[in-house]
Amino acid sequence: MKRIIYLTISLLFIALSVQAQEEDSFEKWGPTTGLKGGGFIARVGYVIGGTTPLPLPAEVRKINGFKPRGGISLGIDGYKMFTKRWGVSAGVHFFWEGFHTDADVKNYYVWLEQEGEITKGYFTGTNVTNTELWGVTLPLLATLRMSPRWNVSAGPYLSLYFGQTFSGEVYDNKDGVGYLREDTPVGTKILMTKENPTPYPDNFPDKMQPVALGIEIAFDWKAMKHLNVFGLLDWGMTDIWDRNFEAITFKMYPIYATLGVAYRY
Amino acid sequence: MKKASILALVVVPILLGSCIRTEEENTECDIEAVSLHLDTPSEFFYHDYDTIQTVISTDTDIVFTIRSYANVQRVPTTLRVTAGAAVYVITEDGTRTPFLNGSLVDYSNEQVHQFLVVSENKVWSRKYSISVVHDVPSEGNLSIGFENYYLDPSGKYYIWEAPDVFTDGTWKNGNPGFKISKSSAKPLDYPSTPVVGGGPDGSDCLKLETCDTGPFGRIVNMRLASGSMFNGVFDVGNALTDALKATQFGTPYLHKPIMMRVWLRFEPGSVFQDRNGNKVEGVIDEPDAYVVLYRNEDAEGKKVQLDGNDVLSSPYIVGLGRLPHNYNEDGSDKFSNNPIHGLTNEWKEVTIPVEYRAELNADELADKGYSLIIGFASSWGGAHFKGAIGSKFYIDNVQLFCE
Structure with a gap:
């Protein structure tokens, strides 16, 4: 996956050096002539990011590890320029994104419910989380041509999830500290160890919202006549969890960036 | 500048993700x-x-x-x-x-x-x-009826008074662990419960039942809880990570037990299951009842504490009496379809003699160098989460005779 980032960044640099040698004009880099003032952009990109509470709660003491999972986006946008600088675009982006994280937490409130049985309290130790999401994002963006070769677009998006996974487990940290205080910080102290980790119940994905709303910001750079290099950010504004899900007390938002190349028609 | 803006798209979320806030002050006070x-x-x-x-x-x-x-x-x-x-x-x-x-x-x-x-x-x-x-001087012989019990402060499960010589004067069992896995259980749904008027003489008796630990028990692969009763310490903190360590058996004892006499009644659950919850054909669940005397200090003066790992196998055991069971030739447990414990669903008085494998040192005995265990379980494989859900073991009128 890292290779894709390097490749994208190298392409960007090559493109930038090419740019220096040419004279740019809005006409030259304008919308391709296929459709009047408009066209299509087919995108392929690498997705990296995470689903996170914002700001990070004080219970999170240390991020020990982070690994992206999945990380592919395929999409097509249609755009239409109304003036030399302003236009709109709308698209359909299929994605598969996710991550694995390993964090040390202190006094992290957990509330687990399985078939009517409830375990709750304050956990201190290592918390491992894995999540994957796949679905489609439908952005509707306003586009500004900042320069002949640079476009910046921003606007809302709607994501529909076809599938989601959310799993994890808790155990002791590197210092051997791992326990749940049942109900309150003065409740029974129940030890947890890596040899016998306690997994999250498997009903977490059922508690996830099937849709999300957010803001997308996209930067497109026209590297060649038909080739764009782009970076875009999908910033989720809605909590991934059902409102009545008590296991996680803070709201979590999906924030994923996509880097890639696009064919512009 | 433009390069920077694209890089920012990548860097900003990562920075946000790694922004650790100031640690809050500790909330615990133990x-x-x-x-x-x-x-x-x-x-x-x-x-x-x-x-x-x-x-x-x-x-x-x-x-x-x-x-x-x-x-x-x-x-x-x-x-x-x-x-x-x-x-x-x-x-x-x-x-x-x-x-x-x-x-x-x-x-x-x-x-x-x-x-x-x-x-x-x-x-x-x-x-x-x-x-x-x-220290309270003790006479040695004990007579226990399980008639004095009360609900724990959370009101979830019962606690039984034990002879004063036992740690904090109460019997120990796995009920506090069961509470973690099955929060919805009522006091009489727990593995160790009293039965009012259920004894052979019409007095209250003790019932140990092997219970399903529910969805959380399945998550941690501890699918059943054998009803248990013993003297010592139940460290519920270890119940999830190392259940065998949670049961710390025995209290120092000044006398040499020679036999236990006890009224017992047993009804096996219908389906024997292994740790993974799979049905095991051809095995009938069996209860356990034992008396152990063990040396509670090693050669260096360190404390010896028997737990679920070695309660019946520790080299520090000097005397052992146990309900009859089938064993494999190497001495390991043999789960069988032909139990030899001799119990039925009718009350029966059972005598369990304590057999000694080493001479006791009288000075050490007088100096509390030995610890006594009296233990009962509704499934003898319960420590390893094997047994039949629904096995019921009734116990009353325990008498321990000492030399």
């Missing part, structure tokens, strides 16, 4: 250990290791037992508490005085001292008591 500093501990205590007590999270009454004739006065006392927590001594008129580790505490006349531990964030506090009591 006494984790108490130690008394005496120049000649053996004059006061039976074992040198008795001067230090680690305190499990559910305990708030810390009691040191000294020799019946010993006379303690002011003893330097050190408490290990949660980091950042403040310790106060509460005097009789209710005033709080900060307590400094190493301060002298007057334990004469079995005074009970109240301590208040306040968490670093000052929101939470816990009250503890610390006292030093004299």
Whole structure:
């Protein structure tokens, strides 16, 4: 996956050096002539990011590890320029994104419910989380041509999830500290160890919202006549969890960036 | 500039993700250990290791037992508490005085001292008591009817009074562990319960039942809980990570047991299952009942504590009496379709003689160098989460005879 980032960044640099040698004009880099003032952009990109509470709660003491999972986006946008600088675009982006994280937490409130049985309290130790999401994002963006070769677009998006996974487990940290205080910080102290980790119940994905709303910001750079290099950010504004899900007390938002190349028609 | 804006798209979320906030102050306020500093501990205590007590999270009454004739006065006392927590001594008129580790505490006349531990964030506090009591002379023979029981402070499960010589005077069992996995259970749904008027003589008796631990039990692969009853300590803190360690068997005993006589009744559950919850054909569940005497100090003077790993197999065991079972040739448990324990669904008085494999040292016996275990379980494989859900083991009128 890292290779894709390097490749994208190298392409960007090559493109930038090419740019220096040419004279740019809005006409030259304008919308391709296929459709009047408009066209299509087919995108392929690498997705990296995470689903996170914002700001990070004080219970999170240390991020020990982070690994992206999945990380592919395929999409097509249609755009239409109304003036030399302003236009709109709308698209359909299929994605598969996710991550694995390993964090040390202190006094992290957990509330687990399985078939009517409830375990709750304050956990201190290592918390491992894995999540994957796949679905489609439908952005509707306003586009500004900042320069002949640079476009910046921003606007809302709607994501529909076809599938989601959310799993994890808790155990002791590197210092051997791992326990749940049942109900309150003065409740029974129940030890947890890596040899016998306690997994999250498997009903977490059922508690996830099937849709999300957010803001997308996209930067497109026209590297060649038909080739764009782009970076875009999908910033989720809605909590991934059902409102009545008590296991996680803070709201979590999906924030994923996509880097890639696009064919512009 | 433009390069920077694209890089920012990648860097900003990562920075946000790694933005760790200032650590909040601790909320916990436990006494984790108490130690008394005496120049000649053996004059006061039976074992040198008795001067230090680690305190499990559910305990708030810390009691040191000294020799019946010993006379303690002011003893330097050190408490290990949660980091950042403040310790106060509460005097009789209710005033709080900060307590400094190493301060002298007057334990004469079995005074009970109240301590208040306040968490670093000052929101939470816990009250503890610390006292030093004299050993109670015991006659040796015990007679136990399981007639005195009450609900625990949470009102979830029953606790039975035990002879004074047993740790804190109560019987121990897995009920506190069952509470973690099955929060919805009512007191009579627990593995260890009383039966009013259920005894052979019409008095109350004890019922141990192997129970399903529910969805959380399945998550941690501890699918059943055998009903249990023993003397010692149940450290619920270990119940999820190392269940065998949670059951710490035995209390020091001054007498040599020779046999246990007890009324028993047993009804096996219909389906025997292995740890993974798979049905095992051709095995009928069996109960367990045993008396163990073991040496509680090793050659270096360190404490020997039997737990679920070695309660019946430790090399420190000197005497053992157990309900009959089938064994494999190598001595391991043989689960069978032909139990030989001889119990039925009708009450029966059973005598279990204690067989000795080593001579007892009379001086060590008099110096509490041996610990006694009396244990019962509704599934003899229950420590390894094997058994039949619904196995019921009724127990009453336990008599222990000593030399």
